[in-house]
Amino acid sequence: MNALDFSPLFRTAIGFDRLARLADTARAAAEAPSYPPYNIERTADDSYVLTMAVAGFSQSDIEITAQDNVLLVSGKAPQANDEGRYLHRGIAGRAFERRFVLADHIRVEGASLENGLLHVSLRREVPEQLKPRRIEISQGAPQRPAIEGRVEAANTQEGSAQAA
Numbered sequence: 137m138n139a140l141d142f143s144p145l146f147r148t149a150i151g152f153d154r155l156a157r158l159a160d161t162a163r164a165a166a167e168a169p170s171y172p173p174y175n176i177e178r179t180a181d182d183s184y185v186l187t188m189a190v191a192g193f194s195q196s197d198i199e200i201t202a203q204d205n206v207l208l209v210s211g212k213a214p215q216a217n218d219e220g221r222y223l224h225r226g227i228a229g230r231a232f233e234r235r236f237v238l239a240d241h242i243r244v245e246g247a248s249l250e251n252g253l254l255h256v257s258l259r260r261e262v263p264e265q266l267k268p269r270r271i272e273i274s275q276g277a278p279q280r281p282a283i284e285g286r287v288e289a290a291n292t293q294e295g296s297a298q299a300a
Contacts, residue, residue: 171232172211182260183245186236191252192229198254202244207236209256241266 174188186207190198193211201208210233238258245257 171228171230172234174234184242184258186256186258188234188254188256189252190249190254192227193249193252193254195249198249200244200247200256202238205238205240205242207238207244207256207258209234209236209254 172189177185198211213231241262247256
Protein backbone atom coordinates (compact mmCIF):
# COMPACT_ATOMS: atom_id res chain seq x y z
CA MET A 137 0.00 0.00 0.00
CA ASN A 138 1.41 3.40 -0.97
CA ALA A 139 1.81 5.99 1.75
CA LEU A 140 -0.17 9.17 1.22
CA ASP A 141 1.86 12.33 0.75
CA PHE A 142 0.24 15.19 2.67
CA SER A 143 3.07 17.68 2.13
CA PRO A 144 1.20 19.79 -0.51
CA LEU A 145 -1.63 20.32 1.99
CA PHE A 146 0.74 21.53 4.71
CA ARG A 147 2.54 24.18 2.66
CA THR A 148 -0.01 26.80 3.65
CA ALA A 149 -1.59 25.16 6.71
CA ILE A 150 -0.30 25.54 10.23
CA GLY A 151 -1.10 23.18 13.07
CA PHE A 152 -2.67 20.38 11.03
CA ASP A 153 0.20 17.93 11.44
CA ARG A 154 -2.00 15.96 13.83
CA LEU A 155 -4.25 15.11 10.86
CA ALA A 156 -1.33 13.43 9.10
CA ARG A 157 -0.49 11.47 12.25
CA LEU A 158 -4.11 10.31 12.53
CA ALA A 159 -4.10 9.18 8.90
CA ASP A 160 -0.84 7.29 9.44
CA THR A 161 -2.18 5.68 12.60
CA ALA A 162 -5.40 4.65 10.85
CA ARG A 163 -3.44 3.15 7.97
CA ALA A 164 -1.16 1.27 10.36
CA ALA A 165 -4.16 0.02 12.36
CA ALA A 166 -5.74 -1.39 9.21
CA GLU A 167 -2.56 -3.36 8.52
CA ALA A 168 -2.02 -4.44 12.14
CA PRO A 169 -2.82 -7.95 13.36
CA SER A 170 -6.02 -8.41 15.31
CA TYR A 171 -4.49 -9.92 18.45
CA PRO A 172 -5.69 -9.61 21.15
CA PRO A 173 -9.39 -9.17 20.37
CA TYR A 174 -11.13 -6.20 21.98
CA ASN A 175 -14.47 -4.43 22.40
CA ILE A 176 -15.13 -0.71 22.78
CA GLU A 177 -18.35 -0.02 24.64
CA ARG A 178 -20.12 3.27 25.32
CA THR A 179 -21.42 3.05 28.89
CA ALA A 180 -22.82 6.62 29.09
CA ASP A 181 -22.84 9.81 27.04
CA ASP A 182 -19.28 10.66 28.04
CA SER A 183 -17.79 7.36 29.22
CA TYR A 184 -16.40 4.30 27.48
CA VAL A 185 -14.86 0.95 28.38
CA LEU A 186 -12.21 -0.78 26.31
CA THR A 187 -12.22 -4.52 27.02
CA MET A 188 -9.37 -6.73 25.77
CA ALA A 189 -9.16 -10.52 25.96
CA VAL A 190 -5.73 -11.13 27.49
CA ALA A 191 -6.04 -14.70 28.82
CA GLY A 192 -2.78 -15.95 30.30
CA PHE A 193 -1.38 -12.48 31.05
CA SER A 194 -0.99 -11.15 34.58
CA GLN A 195 -1.00 -7.54 35.76
CA SER A 196 2.80 -7.48 35.69
CA ASP A 197 2.82 -8.62 32.03
CA ILE A 198 0.64 -5.72 30.80
CA GLU A 199 1.55 -2.04 30.47
CA ILE A 200 -0.90 0.78 29.66
CA THR A 201 0.34 4.21 28.57
CA ALA A 202 -1.63 7.29 27.48
CA GLN A 203 0.26 10.07 25.71
CA ASP A 204 -0.62 12.64 23.02
CA ASN A 205 -4.13 11.29 22.35
CA VAL A 206 -2.83 7.75 21.91
CA LEU A 207 -3.58 4.88 24.29
CA LEU A 208 -0.96 2.13 24.08
CA VAL A 209 -1.69 -1.27 25.60
CA SER A 210 1.20 -3.72 25.42
CA GLY A 211 1.84 -7.12 26.90
CA LYS A 212 5.03 -9.10 27.19
CA ALA A 213 4.77 -12.83 26.67
CA PRO A 214 4.41 -14.72 29.94
CA GLN A 215 7.45 -16.86 30.66
CA ALA A 216 6.48 -20.51 30.45
CA ASN A 217 8.98 -23.29 30.90
CA ASP A 218 6.77 -26.23 29.95
CA GLU A 219 7.25 -26.67 26.19
CA GLY A 220 7.02 -30.48 26.11
CA ARG A 221 3.95 -30.59 28.34
CA TYR A 222 1.30 -29.46 25.82
CA LEU A 223 -0.21 -31.71 23.16
CA HIS A 224 -2.04 -28.70 21.68
CA ARG A 225 -1.53 -25.05 22.58
CA GLY A 226 -4.43 -22.89 21.32
CA ILE A 227 -4.34 -20.08 23.88
CA ALA A 228 -2.03 -17.44 22.53
CA GLY A 229 0.63 -16.20 24.87
CA ARG A 230 2.61 -14.03 22.48
CA ALA A 231 3.60 -10.43 23.07
CA PHE A 232 1.30 -7.73 21.72
CA GLU A 233 1.01 -4.00 21.27
CA ARG A 234 -2.25 -2.21 20.48
CA ARG A 235 -2.63 1.52 19.84
CA PHE A 236 -5.90 3.39 20.11
CA VAL A 237 -6.32 7.00 18.98
CA LEU A 238 -8.22 8.99 21.59
CA ALA A 239 -10.42 11.96 20.73
CA ASP A 240 -9.68 15.31 22.33
CA HIS A 241 -10.46 15.56 26.05
CA ILE A 242 -10.62 11.76 26.59
CA ARG A 243 -8.96 10.77 29.85
CA VAL A 244 -8.11 7.28 31.13
CA GLU A 245 -9.80 6.79 34.49
CA GLY A 246 -8.38 3.40 35.39
CA ALA A 247 -7.92 -0.23 34.43
CA SER A 248 -8.69 -3.62 35.93
CA LEU A 249 -7.88 -7.22 35.02
CA GLU A 250 -10.35 -9.94 35.89
CA ASN A 251 -11.07 -13.38 34.45
CA GLY A 252 -8.65 -12.84 31.55
CA LEU A 253 -10.29 -9.57 30.48
CA LEU A 254 -8.56 -6.20 30.74
CA HIS A 255 -11.04 -3.34 31.25
CA VAL A 256 -9.83 0.23 30.62
CA SER A 257 -12.27 2.98 31.67
CA LEU A 258 -12.25 6.19 29.63
CA ARG A 259 -14.16 9.46 30.12
CA ARG A 260 -14.62 12.57 27.98
CA GLU A 261 -14.07 15.70 30.06
CA VAL A 262 -14.54 18.88 28.04
CA PRO A 263 -13.21 21.97 29.84
CA GLU A 264 -15.86 24.53 30.86
CA GLN A 265 -14.50 27.23 28.54
CA LEU A 266 -14.99 24.91 25.53
CA LYS A 267 -18.54 23.86 26.37
CA PRO A 268 -21.37 25.69 24.63
CA ARG A 269 -22.99 28.34 26.80
CA ARG A 270 -26.36 30.01 26.55
CA ILE A 271 -26.41 33.74 25.99
CA GLU A 272 -29.33 35.58 27.59
CA ILE A 273 -31.25 38.02 25.40
CA SER A 274 -32.25 41.25 27.10
CA GLN A 275 -35.15 43.51 26.11
CA GLY A 276 -34.85 47.12 25.04
CA ALA A 277 -32.21 49.02 23.20
CA PRO A 278 -28.70 47.64 23.34
CA GLN A 279 -26.35 49.32 25.77
CA ARG A 280 -23.86 51.31 23.74
CA PRO A 281 -20.57 52.36 25.21
CA ALA A 282 -20.50 56.09 25.93
CA ILE A 283 -17.78 58.37 24.65
CA GLU A 284 -17.12 60.91 27.41
CA GLY A 285 -17.35 64.23 25.52
CA ARG A 286 -20.40 63.21 23.51
CA VAL A 287 -22.44 62.01 26.48
CA GLU A 288 -22.25 65.39 28.21
CA ALA A 289 -23.18 67.23 25.00
CA ALA A 290 -26.11 64.88 24.39
CA ASN A 291 -27.38 65.38 27.93
CA THR A 292 -27.25 69.20 27.61
CA GLN A 293 -29.04 69.07 24.25
CA GLU A 294 -31.79 66.84 25.72
CA GLY A 295 -32.15 69.19 28.69
CA SER A 296 -32.52 72.27 26.48
CA ALA A 297 -35.01 70.47 24.21
CA GLN A 298 -37.17 69.50 27.20
CA ALA A 299 -37.13 73.12 28.55
CA ALA A 300 -38.41 74.50 25.24
